[in-house]
Amino acid sequence: MKPTIYDVAEKAGVSIATVSKVINNRGKISEKTKKKVFEVMKQLDYQPSVVASALTGKRTQTIGLLIPDIANPYFAEVAKSLEKSAQKYGLGIVMCSTDSDSQKEADYISLLLRKQVDGLIIASDIQNMNLIEAVIKKGIPIVLFSVDNPSLYVNVVTVDDYKGGYQATEHLIQKEHKDIAIIVEKNKDSSKYRFQGYMDALKHHHLEIKQDFIKYAHSDISESRKVVDELLSMKNKPTAIFACNDLLATGVIQEARKHNLHIPIELSVVGFDNTILAEISDPGLTTVAQPIEEMAKYSIDLLVDEIEQKSTKRQRIMLLPELIIRESTTVFK
Amino acid sequence: MKPTIYDVAEKAGVSIATVSKVINNRGKISEKTKKKVFEVMKQLDYQPSVVASALTGKRTQTIGLLIPDIANPYFAEVAKSLEKSAQKYGLGIVMCSTDSDSQKEADYISLLLRKQVDGLIIASDIQNMNLIEAVIKKGIPIVLFSVDNPSLYVNVVTVDDYKGGYQATEHLIQKEHKDIAIIVEKNKDSSKYRFQGYMDALKHHHLEIKQDFIKYAHSDISESRKVVDELLSMKNKPTAIFACNDLLATGVIQEARKHNLHIPIELSVVGFDNTILAEISDPGLTTVAQPIEEMAKYSIDLLVDEIEQKSTKRQRIMLLPELIIRESTTVFK
DNA sequence: ATGAAAGCGCTAACAG
DNA sequence: CTGTTAGCGCTTTCAT
Numbered sequence: 001m002k003p004t005i006y007d008v009a010e011k012a013g014v015s016i017a018t019v020s021k022v023i024n025n026r027g028k029i030s031e032k033t034k035k036k037v038f039e040v041m042k043q044l045d046y047q048p049s050v051v052a053s054a055l056t057g058k059r060t061q062t063i064g065l066l067i068p069d070i071a072n073p074y075f076a077e078v079a080k081s082l083e084k085s086a087q088k089y090g091l092g093i094v095m096c097s098t099d100s101d102s103q104k105e106a107d108y109i110s111l112l113l114r115k116q117v118d119g120l121i122i123a124s125d126i127q128n129m130n131l132i133e134a135v136i137k138k139g140i141p142i143v144l145f146s147v148d149n150p151s152l153y154v155n156v157v158t159v160d161d162y163k164g165g166y167q168a169t170e171h172l173i174q175k176e177h178k179d180i181a182i183i184v185e186k187n188k189d190s191s192k193y194r195f196q197g198y199m200d201a202l203k204h205h206h207l208e209i210k211q212d213f214i215k216y217a218h219s220d221i222s223e224s225r226k227v228v229d230e231l232l233s234m235k236n237k238p239t240a241i242f243a244c245n246d247l248l249a250t251g252v253i254q255e256a257r258k259h260n261l262h263i264p265i266e267l268s269v270v271g272f273d274n275t276i277l278a279e280i281s282d283p284g285l286t287t288v289a290q291p292i293e294e295m296a297k298y299s300i301d302l303l304v305d306e307i308e309q310k311s312t313k314r315q316r317i318m319l320l321p322e323l324i325i326r327e328s329t330t331v332f333k
Numbered sequence: 334m335k336p337t338i339y340d341v342a343e344k345a346g347v348s349i350a351t352v353s354k355v356i357n358n359r360g361k362i363s364e365k366t367k368k369k370v371f372e373v374m375k376q377l378d379y380q381p382s383v384v385a386s387a388l389t390g391k392r393t394q395t396i397g398l399l400i401p402d403i404a405n406p407y408f409a410e411v412a413k414s415l416e417k418s419a420q421k422y423g424l425g426i427v428m429c430s431t432d433s434d435s436q437k438e439a440d441y442i443s444l445l446l447r448k449q450v451d452g453l454i455i456a457s458d459i460q461n462m463n464l465i466e467a468v469i470k471k472g473i474p475i476v477l478f479s480v481d482n483p484s485l486y487v488n489v490v491t492v493d494d495y496k497g498g499y500q501a502t503e504h505l506i507q508k509e510h511k512d513i514a515i516i517v518e519k520n521k522d523s524s525k526y527r528f529q530g531y532m533d534a535l536k537h538h539h540l541e542i543k544q545d546f547i548k549y550a551h552s553d554i555s556e557s558r559k560v561v562d563e564l565l566s567m568k569n570k571p572t573a574i575f576a577c578n579d580l581l582a583t584g585v586i587q588e589a590r591k592h593n594l595h596i597p598i599e600l601s602v603v604g605f606d607n608t609i610l611a612e613i614s615d616p617g618l619t620t621v622a623q624p625i626e627e628m629a630k631y632s633i634d635l636l637v638d639e640i641e642q643k644s645t646k647r648q649r650i651m652l653l654p655e656l657i658i659r660e661s662t663t664v665f666k
Numbered sequence: 667a668t669g670a671a672a673g674c675g676c677t678a679a680c681a682g
Numbered sequence: 683c684t685g686t687t688a689g690c691g692c693t694t695t696c697a698t
Binding site for chain 4: 004005006016017019020021023024026048049051052053054055056057058
């Protein structure tokens with residue numbers, strides 16, 4: 001049998017209360033007994049039970065992570081960074097891919113609640129706001145990662161999507177492009193801000209906004225290729241395309257190749273997120289990078305602070321994106 | 334406060350034992366009180382505490398997943414499929430990226446043990462065998478996913494890597510290639526079997542095995558490109574390359590482009606794993622697919638059976654890989 | 667500085 | 683069919 005605190009107490013010749021105290025480093029315990037207890041713990045290979053400890057009101061040392069799809073490279077990267085930060089606190093992460101499905105979202109939230117996770121990181125667009133509000137009401141700390149919802153009083157960590165969209169577009173403008181199209185990801189809040197940045201960049205530089213150049217697609221290669229095909233089939237086709245994420249941008253590159261358009265000479269393209277797709281894409285994809293590691297660190301720190309009730313105030317942290325210039329963009333002549 | 338079983342019992346006018354029984358559907362309870370109890374549970378929005386239930390010897394409804402790196406598309410896909418199967422059983426998955434680092438592996442295993450996870454799925458090459466043996470000794474069910482270790486008495490689910498390597502190579506041979514190089518992933522057990530399959534395919538078809546055509550690289554684009562550069566710089570260069578995973582294959586495609594070699598006309602390439610990289614690669618990458626979903630299903634089923642002690646025997650399930658033919662391979666003339 | 671004892675929320679005999 | 687009760691392993695007063 002797994003040794004319990006009783007075994008340790010008995011073998012060390014002290015009470016379980018004492019053992020508990022040395023484990024948690026509480027109260028006054030003489031160096032001598034402390035040493036003795038540690039010794040016995042080692043001998044017995046004793047590991048305190050998180051379960052039992054959680055039952056007495058302590059933490060479960062587990063947090064839940066809600067994401068749409070772990071197989072999406074962006075979210076995989078997010079999960080990885082969050083995990084890295086969480087590990088420093090000895091927190092385990094329960095991964096919950098919702099598929100943006102409200103039933104799965106509900107199921108997972110219910111599971112997490114029954115498990116009494118210490119907190120939640122939500123990185124997927126919320127399907128059912130009532131559910132989240134209920135969680136907040138129960139006092140479970142929450143951090144929204146890269147999603148925002150002004151109506152919720154919670155910690156939020158995002159990248160400045162508006163500025164990212166602006167930067168991407170301005171980069172193309174500086175390369176003397178005037179006919180810049182955009183592919184917006186459907187049903188995605190962050191994409192709206194990126195789009196807004198695109199619009200404003202054009203406006204500020206007094207460039208005409210062409211409705212035909214604004215396309216919408218779900219985050220899917222073939223949908224992307226479809227709208228790119230439309231774009232490239234126009235008599236006055238764009239000389240540059242800003243895709244609101246790297247997957248969409250990959251579709252642009254593929255379709256351009258099919259149309260025998262050289263990238264970046266005949267068509268420049270910018271993506272968003274700086275995922276592995278941007279790296280391995282050929283030519284390398286110019287894209288807007290989110291400081292994911294840093295965002296993850298802030299998220300975990302905020303969550304832990306709230307869990308440990310070190311802070312009662314909620315924060316909204318917005319970090320700056322960074323344009324990563326690769327080979328998919330150049331001056332238009 | 335969160336309602337407890339006492340609140341439900343009181344409000345329903347029964348004992349907590351009765352409530353417990355209806356929750357777990359045990360013993361004989363009259364339909365009438367059953368109904369009454371369910372009613373009250375709904376009213377109170379009562380959710381049984383997994384923590385308390387786990388303390389009384391039941392399950393924690395959590396399993397641990399050890400993988401090297403969730404940001405690697407193959408493992409992300411694995412995690413996704415496992416999660417999908419686990420969800421059907423109401424199991425949460427704690428994600429543990431070990432980075433193939435033995436310290437992290439040890440830390441995570443210790444955390445999982447303290448959390449009393451119901452079982453473990455190991456999808457990363459084991460760093461410290463003693464640790465795993467200790468886990469087994471404690472009676473924690475384990476399934477090895479896509480890794481094998483003959484010395485352990487545990488459930489194993491893998492793909493037939495040998496056959497996959499054989500198929501990939503034979504596919505190229507059938508396309509009349511005679512000079513087929515291979516890039517083997519370093520420090521990876523599964524890669525050895527794939528390599529073995531390559532060797533045997535060449536032998537069986539009476540093709541010469543050229544030592545110069547056998548290259549090793551870590552799973553990394555630039556390492557791959559480096560060895561491909563060597564290959565393509567040879568006077569008698571290969572007409573086809575089998576890369577032991579899709580990332581390495583992506584490196585092949587990029588470097589071939591740099592050498593102005595047309596794929597597949599001048600160089601055919603085959604990958605392994607059928608990740609998103611193979612899909613988005615341009616041209617589409619012919620690759621060997623692992624039946625990940627099915628493997629995941631078997632893994633979870635085996636694990637659950639062992640957890641519930643339905644079966645005391647361990648199994649080794651080896652599924653067949655499937656060659657997915659895309660545009661990166663063609664007949665050599 | 668240390669220990670006795672009362673829970674935490676639930677399960678599982680065992681009685682009735 | 684339903685209830686009583688003794689834990690599960692740990693934390694936390696409150697005494698000593």
